[in-house]
Amino acid sequence: MKFDEYQGKTIFITGAASGIGQAQAIAFVNQGANVLGMDLDETGLAATIKKTRDSTGKFITFTGDVTKENEISTAVKKANALFGPIRILLNTAGILDDYTPTLDTTEALWDRILAVNLKGTFLVTNQVLPQMLTQKHGVIINMASIAGLVAGGGGAAYTASKHAIIGYTKQLDHDYIRQGIRANAIAPGAIQTPMNAADFAGDGKMAQWVANETPAGRWAKPEEVASLTLFLASKQADYIHGTVMTIDGGWLEK
Secondary structure, eight states: OOOGGGTTOEEEEESTTSHHHHHHHHHHHHTTOEEEEEESOHHHHHHHHHHTTTSSSEEEEEEOOTTOHHHHHHHHHHHHHHHOSEEEEEEOOOOOOTTOOGGGOOHHHHHHHHIIIIIHHHHHHHHHHHHHHHHTOEEEEEEOOGGGTSTTSSOHHHHHHHHHHHHHHHHHHHHHGGGTEEEEEEEEOSBOSGGGGGGGSTTOHHHHHHHHHSTTSSOBOHHHHHHHHHHHTSGGGTTOOSOEEEESTTGGGO
């Protein structure tokens, strides 16, 4: 799948050290884009650098926290200085809550999940959106989850955060659509990433149960989500606004 339109475009990706974020970074750099990947995991970012070394685009990193406005600002300035205005923002950083129900969810856990998954998306968007408005064009793709549409995909905090991301995405698109902004969300189901490593631990019974419960009969690879992202960020998807694109192997059809 080739998208010539990404050649030389500046793309900002959070959560780029592993899993879906790393796959997105690799996919866009392979299309000739200039990508800044932000993550707290410096080792993981170094691994992404290695995987993009022979690509036609460029990949640079910023080790930082999406809950810290000053660190986001520094990362955005770095992307602007090296590559120019940001055209596409992928808010992919996120953390799980180990399926913790509300009575077992501490205030600290609740605050941490909401801070990374929801507040981080809000803070990064507000740092990047002004330059998109100046350009009168920008694409924002937020990482939701099937847990943003139904129960059972996470615990109380995670499910709440992903439902909120969907609402935020729809409002974001509604507020700025006439100013050239296009915002959508992706809602993955069972994707085999380091974040889900616990499901594959030991005899892997949990992973097998999830695969069996998925109509497609398997987990997806993060590269499949990255391929969807390439399309959703492209001109071919220009009329898709405020939408949640599920990629779940038929899970929600059950």
